[in-house]
Amino acid sequence: MNPLIPLFVAIPLAGAFLIMILGRFIKDFNKYFASLILLILLIFSIYSLITTGSKLSLYKVGGWEPVNGVPIGIYMVMDGFTVIVLCIINIVGFLSVFYSISYIKRYTAENYYYALFCLMVAGMNGVVLSGDLFNIFVFLEISVIGAYALVAFGVEKNELEATFKYQVLGGIASFIILFGIGLIYWKTKTLNIADIKASMSSGYEKSFYLFAQILILSGFGLKAAIIPFHAWLPDAHSSAPSPISAMLSGVLIKAVGIYVIIRLFFNMFAITEGMSILITTLGTLSMVIGVFLAIGQWDIKRLLAYHSISQMGYVVLSAGIGMILISRGEKPEVAALAITGGVFHLINHAAFKGLLFLNAGAIEYTIGTRDLHEMGGLSKFMPATSATSFIASMSISGIPPFNGFFSKLIIIIAAIMARFYFVALLAVIVSIITLASFLKFQRYAFYNKTDAVNERKIKEVPFPMIFSMVIMSILCVLLSLLVIPGIRELVLTPAIDILMDPSKYSSIITGN
């Protein structure tokens, strides 16, 4: 058994508690230790990405072997799709925590910040690695409780209102998820994802599972802020400290929302056409409505937060198209293409949206406002921030040399090949509106001339912040290499294979 798998959860947990103990006595211990922990996790996750390939490694916690082929212990599973999300979590996590070294000085209680950050990372790693439903729920709670506290870290009126809204809606989501898990457990007498799939293969009650599927979709949809469930996201993501916004928007909604939806609907439930059409519709709605809500915003972080909803719409939409094709049993290569586009866009979104929030943090750090009206002419004073945010803006709008272009192109091509012409058209239009709204961001923040700004003394941000932003922007460019055949087979194809074959995941784990 691969000993790295439990360490992904154990190391950040241990780090969080050590920071709370030693951080009291040693000055500056917290920031460097948290960075070190995330660096170790980053190395582990990249090592796992390289070594995993198309194998699926299983970890039986406590060494509990299955009895008569029925898994009884807690299983942790690492496969092609898991390692991709693990890499996203730990890379964005490391860069955010390194960025925080300078950024978080303006707040007090740094120990709590770093400890909660480590807890959140531990929770997300746990959600991604967990092989059974109940542990997904437990780790989900660990990560979102960390997130609730971190959103409120400024402890002012806006932050408290945002975190209250987030907690209420998050609490409802957790309740719905637990109810859904309970219903599934009642029928199948097991919590292991692979075992549930195996027990469903011998026939199941359609309407009962439809209810459970709807519950699971709405619960995790609330965590992922798909459009009818999005009310908490703009507030929460814009009031959090910027590195946390980057983590929430770049990672948390994917790891605890989209990842779980894709994993459960592809690998656990039997794919039905009705459910896949519902998911596609929700994705399309998020994509379109999110961007229209975003374009009118003048608060940069709110604008970025609404774009997160829109971009996640692309991911959900392409996963939905893949599901429709799989359920009809036609054109498997197009279904694989659609899912490739979705997973690829998931990776890209982490890079460019993380970077955009770090840019927004840098702007807020220097001039102390998030309102686009009050900015202007920053490109002269902050060249690094300006250049990196230009790269990120072009990536998110889908301009050719950057990564966003390739994933959107794959999604649109897949939609056309699957004969969803209207959806493809909408995807193109949304991409154009995204471009418009980011040109607005660029113009008002960096190029527009205003007198108000020139009066203040504006300096470029400190080194840790520039370092994180530059690395993220390099990632934005380099990730487009993933489409090249040869590299694609190493990273994306193993993930697509495990999702495309509905019974492969369960048959490897249960050994039938």
Add this chain to the structure above:
Amino acid sequence: MKGMTTIVKKTTQLIAGMVFMYGIYVIIHGHLTPGGGFAGGVILAGSFILLILAFGSDFVKLMKEETGSTLYENLAILTVLLLALSGLLLGTRIFFMNWMPKGTLGQLISAGMLPLYNIFVGIEVAASILTIFLALVIFKEEMKE
């Protein structure tokens, strides 16, 4: 925070010790009887909370107590994690492996590592519930000023 009357103080002195002992009983019999680390920890915290409520405490002392309970909480949960990792590092290289000798069924010292987990989870829960209580009391004291 002011204390209460002599009657309450005397009764609390009589009861708190028994509550504490009962909490310890629930924790160390966690692997044999219903209850365990969590339930016992809550009872332990209850005895401390009784004492603080009955005898009262001043602000500085409350802050000191909160620091102490936070420290205990973190140390206890870290120990639980180390016990879990000990399975990975020693034993049979498996996380959460119960590698200690199991003993005979029904004996107080049996079940390998489970009593150890129970004890540290008990300390953790007691300390964390006490911390929550103290945080609320401190918040109320701060509001007065």
